[in-house]
Amino acid sequence: MAEYREIIFNSDKIQTDDYFVNIGPQHPSTHGALRIVAKLEGEIVQSIDPVIGYIHSGIEKMCESLSYPQLIHLTDRMDYLSAHMNNEAVCLCIENALQVEVPERVKYIRTIMDELTRIASHQLWWCATGMDMGAMTTFFYGLRDREPILDIFEETCGARMTFNYNVPGGLMFDIHPNFQKRVKDFIRYFRKKLPEYDTLLSGNVIFKERTKGLGVLSKEEAIAWGVTGPSGRASGYSCDVRKLHPYSAYPYVKFEEKLATDGDTFWRYQLRIEEMWESMKIIEQLIDNIPEGDFAVKMKGVIKLPEGEFYQRVESARGEFGVFIVSDGKKNPYRLKFRSPGFSNLFVLNELVKGVKIADLVAIMATLDLVIPDIDR
Amino acid sequence: MKALFNYIKEVLGGFYTLLQGLGVTGKYLFTPWNYVTQSYPENREKLQMFERFRGEVIMPHNENNEHKCTGCGLCELACPNGSIEIISKSILTEDGKKKRIIDKHIYHLGMCTLCNLCVRACPSDAIIMGQKYEHAVYNRSNLTKVLNKPGSKIMEGIKE
Incomplete structure (x- = not known):
C-alpha cells in the first residue's frame, strides 16, 4: 500500500472522509522506532502501511567484515530479548559447518539459558501488552519477576541483556556455582507468581472483552505470511522448531507444543502465558541433570568454515530465527543472512487490522510481540 | 428470563474479576516487605x-x-x-x-x-x-x- 504517497503528491485525489494517521516512529506502543501509517475512515482502520528502517544498523553487512567469533556479539543486539537464542543459532551453524560435537554439558546449559530467556522475554512482553491497553500495573509486576532471571544471567554470563555467552564450540565461562540453586529458587518463586498474571490481566473482564475475537488470523494466512512462534501457533500452525527440528538438549526433554485454533488476540496472549509454564517444566527436567564435563571444546585460533552454504534455525521467543551463512573458505563469511521472526510477524498486521478501531490496532500489535531491532537489523 | 439472568450473572462476574485484580494490588500495597524497588543513588555505597x-x-x-x-x-x-x-x-x-x-x-x-x-x-x-x-x-x-x-x-x- 504505497497509495498514501500517491495521494499526498496528487492533491486532487484526496477524499474528504479518508485520512492518514502516523503512529510512530516515536510512539510508546510501537515498542521502538517503527512507523505505522494508518488509513482511517472515522475511527475505523482501513489499512496500514508499516514503514521500517529507522534503526537499521546494517548488522548483516557488518558481519561480512568480522571473523566468526567476533560477529556473535552483534546478534545480541538484534532481538535483544532473545539474545541467547540468537547467539546459539550462529554457534550451532558454525559447529555444524565444522562438524564439531559440543559436550553434553554445553547442550544442557544452552537449553536452560534459552528457556530462561524465553520466560524473561514473555514477562517483558506481558508488561508491555498490559501497558499498551492501559494497565500500568502489569508493567511493575512483570519487571519484578524478570529481575531474578536477569540476576541469574548477570552472575553467570556477566551481563544482563547482551550476554555474548555462547562461543563457537561451547560457552564463554562455566556456570557459576550458585547457578543451579538460583534457578531452582526462581522456578519455585515464579510458580507462585504466575497465577497472579492471570488474576491481574487474563481474567480481567475488560481485557477479555477487548481481545476476544479481535484480529483473527486464520491458519492458512499464518502459513502464507510465515507467521511463526506463539503468534502462529495461536492459529493452529504447528511451527515449533524445538519439536520439528530439535537442537541442543531439546530431544531429551518432554514438553508440549501449545496450540490454539482461534487465532485471535486473546489466544495469542494466552499461548505465551502457557509457554512460560512449559519453559519452567523444561528447566526443571534439566537443571538437576547437568552432566559433568568441559564447558567448551578447543577450537582453532582462526576459525575458517569450509566453502558452502549453511543454515540453522532455532526457536526464539518470537518465532523461528534462522541464520544462513555463505562461506568462501575465508575467516569471515561471504554473506550472512538472518531470518528474523519479527519481520514476518509485522507484515501480517495489515491483514489483521482491516475494519477494527484504532485503539484495537495497538492491542493487536502488542500481541504480535514486535521487537524493532529484530525487524530492521 | 434466562437471558436476563445470564446478563446479571455476567455483570456480577465481571465485577468479581475486577475485584480479584484489585485484591492482588491491594495485598501488595499493605505488605511493605514485598516492595522490590531500590533507592538507587542513595544505596550506591553498598551496591555490589x-x-x-x-x-x-x-x-x-x-x-x-x-x-x-x-x-x-x-x-x-x-x-x-x-x-x-x-x-x-x-x-x-x-x-x-x-x-x-x-x-x-x-x-x-x-x-x-x-x-x-x-x-x-x-x-x-x-x-x-x-x-x-x-x-x-x-x-x-x-x-x-x-x-x-x-x-x-x-x-x-x-x-x-
Missing part, C-alpha cells in the same frame, strides 16, 4: 556487582606499579570494533638486545561493546573486566583511557 559483571576493561597493577601486559596485540586483533589500540616501543635490554615492550594500551570505552573477547584472547591475563558501572562523563574524550599507568613496567616472569 556480581564478580563476572562486565563494566569496563581494566589492567590490574600490583603495588610496585607492575602489570602483566607484554604488548603482544592479541586483544587488539580479537576486538570486533577497534576499541583497543596498542602502541609499543623498542628498548635496549641490559645485555644489549633490542626488545619491544608496551608503550600505551589505549582503550576506547565509548566504542566498546563489552563482549569479553579481548579478555579471552589475552594469554597472560593482563586485562580483566572491571566492575564499574557508572560511566557518564562530561566530555567524550574522557572515555578514551590509557590502561597501563605511567611509569609502570612488566612483571617479572611473564613469558613473551
Whole structure:
C-alpha cells in the first residue's frame, strides 16, 4: 500500500472522509522506532502501511567484515530479548559447518539459558501488552519477576541483556556455582507468581472483552505470511522448531507444543502465558541433570568454515530465527543472512487490522510481540 | 428470563474479576516487605556487582606499579570494533638486545561493546573486566583511557 504517497503528491485525489494517521516512529506502543501509517475512515482502520528502517544498523553487512567469533556479539543486539537464542543459532551453524560435537554439558546449559530467556522475554512482553491497553500495573509486576532471571544471567554470563555467552564450540565461562540453586529458587518463586498474571490481566473482564475475537488470523494466512512462534501457533500452525527440528538438549526433554485454533488476540496472549509454564517444566527436567564435563571444546585460533552454504534455525521467543551463512573458505563469511521472526510477524498486521478501531490496532500489535531491532537489523 | 439472568450473572462476574485484580494490588500495597524497588543513588555505597559483571576493561597493577601486559596485540586483533589500540616501543635490554615492550594500551570505552573477547584472547591475563558501572562523563574524550599507568613496567616472569 504505497497509495498514501500517491495521494499526498496528487492533491486532487484526496477524499474528504479518508485520512492518514502516523503512529510512530516515536510512539510508546510501537515498542521502538517503527512507523505505522494508518488509513482511517472515522475511527475505523482501513489499512496500514508499516514503514521500517529507522534503526537499521546494517548488522548483516557488518558481519561480512568480522571473523566468526567476533560477529556473535552483534546478534545480541538484534532481538535483544532473545539474545541467547540468537547467539546459539550462529554457534550451532558454525559447529555444524565444522562438524564439531559440543559436550553434553554445553547442550544442557544452552537449553536452560534459552528457556530462561524465553520466560524473561514473555514477562517483558506481558508488561508491555498490559501497558499498551492501559494497565500500568502489569508493567511493575512483570519487571519484578524478570529481575531474578536477569540476576541469574548477570552472575553467570556477566551481563544482563547482551550476554555474548555462547562461543563457537561451547560457552564463554562455566556456570557459576550458585547457578543451579538460583534457578531452582526462581522456578519455585515464579510458580507462585504466575497465577497472579492471570488474576491481574487474563481474567480481567475488560481485557477479555477487548481481545476476544479481535484480529483473527486464520491458519492458512499464518502459513502464507510465515507467521511463526506463539503468534502462529495461536492459529493452529504447528511451527515449533524445538519439536520439528530439535537442537541442543531439546530431544531429551518432554514438553508440549501449545496450540490454539482461534487465532485471535486473546489466544495469542494466552499461548505465551502457557509457554512460560512449559519453559519452567523444561528447566526443571534439566537443571538437576547437568552432566559433568568441559564447558567448551578447543577450537582453532582462526576459525575458517569450509566453502558452502549453511543454515540453522532455532526457536526464539518470537518465532523461528534462522541464520544462513555463505562461506568462501575465508575467516569471515561471504554473506550472512538472518531470518528474523519479527519481520514476518509485522507484515501480517495489515491483514489483521482491516475494519477494527484504532485503539484495537495497538492491542493487536502488542500481541504480535514486535521487537524493532529484530525487524530492521 | 434466562437471558436476563445470564446478563446479571455476567455483570456480577465481571465485577468479581475486577475485584480479584484489585485484591492482588491491594495485598501488595499493605505488605511493605514485598516492595522490590531500590533507592538507587542513595544505596550506591553498598551496591555490589556480581564478580563476572562486565563494566569496563581494566589492567590490574600490583603495588610496585607492575602489570602483566607484554604488548603482544592479541586483544587488539580479537576486538570486533577497534576499541583497543596498542602502541609499543623498542628498548635496549641490559645485555644489549633490542626488545619491544608496551608503550600505551589505549582503550576506547565509548566504542566498546563489552563482549569479553579481548579478555579471552589475552594469554597472560593482563586485562580483566572491571566492575564499574557508572560511566557518564562530561566530555567524550574522557572515555578514551590509557590502561597501563605511567611509569609502570612488566612483571617479572611473564613469558613473551
